[in-house]
Amino acid sequence: MSSPQDPVPYDENAWERIVAELGDDMPDAAQLPAQPAPPPPPSAPVPFRPDPEDTFVPPEPPPLPRLDLVGRLAWGGALGGPLLLFAGVLAPGLIGPAVVTAGVVAFVAGFLTLVLRSPNEPEDGWDDGSIV
Numbered sequence: 001m002s003s004p005q006d007p008v009p010y011d012e013n014a015w016e017r018i019v020a021e022l023g024d025d026m027p028d029a030a031q032l033p034a035q036p037a038p039p040p041p042p043s044a045p046v047p048f049r050p051d052p053e054d055t056f057v058p059p060e061p062p063p064l065p066r067l068d069l070v071g072r073l074a075w076g077g078a079l080g081g082p083l084l085l086f087a088g089v090l091a092p093g094l095i096g097p098a099v100v101t102a103g104v105v106a107f108v109a110g111f112l113t114l115v116l117r118s119p120n121e122p123e124d125g126w127d128d129g130s131i132v
Contacts, residue, residue: 070113077110 067075084103088095 073119074110074113074117077106078114079110079127081105081110 051071084095084099084106088100088103
């Protein structure tokens with residue numbers, strides 16, 4: 001901890017020396033060279049001309065895969081279970097505790113089925129990136 005009797009720290013002396021060296025060496029703004037004017041904007045928009053060599057047409061995408069029965073039931077439980085719980089919150093008198101329990105069980109079973117059936121390895125294997 002410093003006290004009033006401590007000498008001025010070295011950093012303070014260095015700072016004072018730097019400030020003293022600055023002086024009035026800076027030229028006035030009138031002495032600085034003028035900046036060049038920016039180029040004028042185009043008078044009209046430049047029309048788009050497609051490149052005649054650019055003829056890439058992407059291939060037709062493959063059809064979406066069809067899920068098997070277990071996959072459909074798993075997605076139905078994972079998405080339908082929370083919907084049943086949400087309906088139970090919106091209409092507490094219309095939906096009994098058995099339906100709420102079924103919603104929780106459907107969600108847990110569907111989620112676990114989806115997680116356990118997910119692949120552990122990438123389908124394409126190792127790849128070193130894009131080839132252009």
